[in-house]
Every structure is written in structure tokens, then in C-alpha cells.
Amino acid sequence: MSIWSSPTFQNWIEESTPELKKWFEEEIKFLKENIKPGSRILDVGCGFGRHVEILAPFCDEVVGIDNNDNMVKRSEEKLAGLINVKIILEDAKKMDFEDNYFDYVICMTNTFGNLADKKIEALKEMKRVCKEGGKIFLSVFSDKAFAARLKSYKKVNFIITKIDGSTFHLYNEVVSEQFTKQELKDIFESAGLEAEIIELTPIGYICVTTKPQT
Numbered sequence: 001m002s003i004w005s006s007p008t009f010q011n012w013i014e015e016s017t018p019e020l021k022k023w024f025e026e027e028i029k030f031l032k033e034n035i036k037p038g039s040r041i042l043d044v045g046c047g048f049g050r051h052v053e054i055l056a057p058f059c060d061e062v063v064g065i066d067n068n069d070n071m072v073k074r075s076e077e078k079l080a081g082l083i084n085v086k087i088i089l090e091d092a093k094k095m096d097f098e099d100n101y102f103d104y105v106i107c108m109t110n111t112f113g114n115l116a117d118k119k120i121e122a123l124k125e126m127k128r129v130c131k132e133g134g135k136i137f138l139s140v141f142s143d144k145a146f147a148a149r150l151k152s153y154k155k156v157n158f159i160i161t162k163i164d165g166s167t168f169h170l171y172n173e174v175v176s177e178q179f180t181k182q183e184l185k186d187i188f189e190s191a192g193l194e195a196e197i198i199e200l201t202p203i204g205y206i207c208v209t210t211k212p213q214t
């Protein structure tokens with residue numbers, strides 16, 4: 001069984017614990033408050049299109065990429081009526097967009113924590129496709145999230161195959177990490193970026209960075 005190809009992930013979002021639900025709500029509030037209407041957006045690891053659907057009504061163009069074909073199919077079905085939306089099957093570490101294309105690149109709900117050894121490559125790609133002066137918003141689990149994550153996984157009977165420090169291995173296929181502020185700063189530095197790390201809720205950080213002008 002795959003965590004992404006069954007309704008498992010959707011159940012985790014919809015049937016989650018109060019702490020997780022609060023985090024999901026705050027992520028959406030952040031996007032609505034910080035994305036300028038009329039922008040061009042890329043959602044990296046868009047899943048079944050939750051954030052794409054919310055942004056499409058006030059943005060010019062919203063593109064979602066995901067490397068799981070089931071997620072892409074489900075997003076396409078759900079968002080079929082939205083003419084300014086495109087969903088693409090693609091890996092975050094090598095995206096087929098021109099340089100400096102998007103006003104905002106978002107990567108939500110700890111997708112970044114699922115990228116394992118692709119994290120820095122993926123962040124460099126996000127930087128490449130973001131316009132100079134554009135912004136990258138990356139929302140991840142904080143170092144205080146472990147207990148809340150465990151509780152949320154147990155609530156929907158996620159299969160935890162291994163716990164390695166604060167990293168969960170789920171369904172034998174996905175790793176899910178959480179991050180300290182310093183780890184995030186170091187990751188951003190490796191990609192040639194500086195980020196402000198904001199505590200969105202007690203379990204989540206949102207990293208905000210502006211791509212510098214050259």
C-alpha cells in the first residue's frame with residue numbers, strides 16, 4: 001500500500017488532531033495574507049491540489065507539480081474546471097520551467113520534509129524558477145512537532161515502519177523529517193539563500209525567502 005496512492009494522506013488531513021488542523025488552517029491563512037492577487041504561483045508537491053484550489057480564484061496562473069501519478073490524476077480531476085491551473089507530473093529536483101518564471105514558489109505541509117536527500121537540489125530548483133524579487137514559502141514541521149505528529153499518524157492508523165530520531169519512515173516508502181531553525185538556515189544557506197523562519201504554530205515553521213536580484 002502507498003501512502004500517496006490511497007486515500008490515506010487525505011484522511012490524515014481531514015481526520016486529523018486539533019493541533020494538526022490548526023496548523024493546516026494557519027498555513028492557508030498565511031498564503032491568503034501573503035500572496036498578492038494576480039500572481040503566478042508554483043506549488044511544489046501539490047498532492048491532491050488543496051492549496052492550488054484555494055489560490056486559483058485570485059491568482060493569474062497556478063501550477064502544481066507532484067512526482068506521484070495518482071496525486072496528479074486526483075488533482076487534475078478535482079481542478080478540471082479551473083482554466084488558470086495546470087498540474088504536472090514532475091520531480092521537484094528537476095523541473096521543466098524556465099528561469100525566473102514564478103512570483104511565488106510554495107512547498108506546503110512538510111512536503112520538504114519528504115524530500116530526503118533531494119532537499120537542497122529541490123530548493124535550488126525552486127530558487128531557479130522563482131523570479132528575482134519573488135518569494136519562496138516553505139512550510140515544515142518544527143522541532144517541537146514530534147509528539148503531535150505521532151498522535152496524528154496513530155489517529156489515522158498510518159503504518160510507521162521505522163522511527164529514526166525524529167524522522168518517521170512511513171509505509172516503507174516515505175521519510176518524514178522535522179527541522180530546527182538552525183537546520184533550516186543551513187539548508188537555505190547551501191542553496192545560496194537567506195530565510196526568515198517564522199513559527200506559524202507550535203508545531204510548524206514557515207520559511208520565507210526573497211530571491212535576490214543579481
Ligand SMILES: C[S@@+](CC[C@H](N)C(=O)[O-])C[C@H]1O[C@@H](n2cnc3c(N)ncnc32)[C@H](O)[C@@H]1O
Binds near residue numbers: 067071110
Ligand atoms: C505531505 S504531501 C503534501 C501535499 C500537499 N502539498 C498538501 O499540503 O496537501 C507531500 C506531497 O509531495 C509529493 N512529493 C514527494 N516527493 C516529491 C518529489 N521529489 N517531487 C515532487 N513531489 C514530491 C508527494 O507525492 C505528495 O503528494
